[in-house]
Amino acid sequence: MSLEFIAGIFSAMVVALLYWLFRKKVIPFLKQRKTLKGREHKSLEHDAISLRCFDFKELEKATANFSQDCLLGSGAFGNVYKGTFELEGTLAIKRAHFESFTSVDEFRNEVRLLSAVRHRNLIGLVGYCEEPETSPPEIFSQPPLGNRSRFVRKMSLEFIAGIFSAMVVALLYWLFRKKVIPFLKQRKTLKGREHKSLEHDAISLRCFDFKELEKATANFSQDCLLGSGAFGNVYKGTFELEGTLAIKRAHFESFTSVDEFRNEVRLLSAVRHRNLIGLVGYCEEPEQDGAKILVYEYVPNGSLLEYIMGSRMSLTWRRRVKIAIGAARGIAYLHEGVKPSIIHRDIKPSNILLGEGFEAKVSDFGLVKSGPTGDQSHVSSQIKGTPGYLDPAYCSSFHLTKFSDVYSFGVILLQLVSARPVVDSTEKQSNQHIIDWARPSIEKGSVEEIIDANLLCQSEPCNMEVMLKMGQLGLRCVVEEPKHRPTMTQVCQELERALSSADSFNSNKQFSKGFFTPIGLSQQSPKSETRGSVESNDYSQSFVSIDGVGFQKFHVDMDSFSFKSTNLRCLENNSISIDMNRM
Structure with a gap:
């Protein structure tokens, strides 16, 4: 507040100084132009006439006190003199006879008329003068300034005053920039x-x-x-x-x-x-x-990235599919629900937020771009997005289409299945992209080789068939040729069908042959992918069927149990009990 007070005092002093200079005629160019006196002057100002009001003494000097040598001609209304001015050159000065105008209104009428009409074939009015003690002259052409020394002196004062004003303005601007006068902002x-x-x-x-x-x-x-x-x-x-x-x-x-x-x-x-x-x-x-x-x-549940990377609780397979469906709907709306279409350009897990019911909400629209219109197949654009999720076709051609978002979403589908970073530098094959890593297993239908191990340790059993379909759909989204990729609407529909099919099948469960059969400690399946022992128990009251596969309650001793899948080896050297009654 002290700085504001000082700035206020300083501003008041500057205004007071400028007013004093004006009153003392040190800044003559600030002086108001005088026209016809009193009420008439105000009236002409309202008419916005652009004429110069001359001082009578200036006209006397320009015409050698209205001498006969300067007389150009005479008429019923007055005499016309030749006036010479140092700056404006030669002007014609018409001085009316005393009795020429019966009133000030008549004089004003001519002034107003000649100021309003402009034409190359009409005489041009430059200014006027009306002094109480003299007859009013009219000036046709342009104005005077007196002798040279007086003019130089006036111009010097005006120049000094102009410099001073500029310095004041500069100082105020500096104070403004430095926030010394914040209330001016x-x-x-x-x-x-x-x-x-x-x-x-x-x-x-x-x-x-x-x-x-x-x-x-x-x-x-x-x-x-x-x-x-x-x-x-x-x-x-x-x-x-x-x-x-x-x-x-x-x-x-x-x-x-x-x-x-x-x-x-x-x-x-x-x-x-x-x-x-x-x-x-x-x-x-x-x-x-x-x-x-x-x-x-x-949105209270953070971003999808936090769940994929393990900083929050693991998501069930069903919730992962629903999140994918929700995000696909949002992106499909941008692509097809608005005109012109909108391309997001930065689809990635951190930009998919999860609401109170874990519904997906696509966010961060800082890189959006309007899609092609009419017969256009693409829009040309600088490459923007997040490495790992960027469409290679977009990067190589600078041609942006809605299929660039489809590519990014395909990468997310693979991450939902495997909970793996888009580029993992921890493996032996450094910086291997998730697409190259997951493709071999998905193409041969072995989704268990890449599945997120957390999905196998949850109360709700993982539906491997749906996870495989999600992985296959992810690979279709990232094919090299953009036009061969599905649209986001098609992606959404396929995910919905997969989930609906799983729900429908689960509602009509039937008994069938089990995937695991109880075997004794001394037994081993010759074709088993694992080695170790499985303890036999009484399963007569605990037989269930899931997706056409029969399951029985059993206990697995993990001390000597080994997995072929590298993703499942996190379960080794632990003793856990899987109760199929809870699945």
């Missing part, structure tokens, strides 16, 4: 023309004040941090009226222009779907280093 949301453009779009979003967001997130504290990414940090914000919201604060360099920020704001305000994240509002405060903030609905 204009509030702004999206900057100039862009903000106006968003207003014209009539977006129904709330514009949050930066201080509101600071308060809601405890000044963007680490305790409120939900996650971080290449584009910025996401915080949990608590508001009195709105409740809990997610606040995405972009890094300073995240948006190359205000247009990118506007792109995400406009898009999210226009598209509404239960599988797309909902935008509540935005904030763009210039005094916060151009901070660009988006305020979303809050």
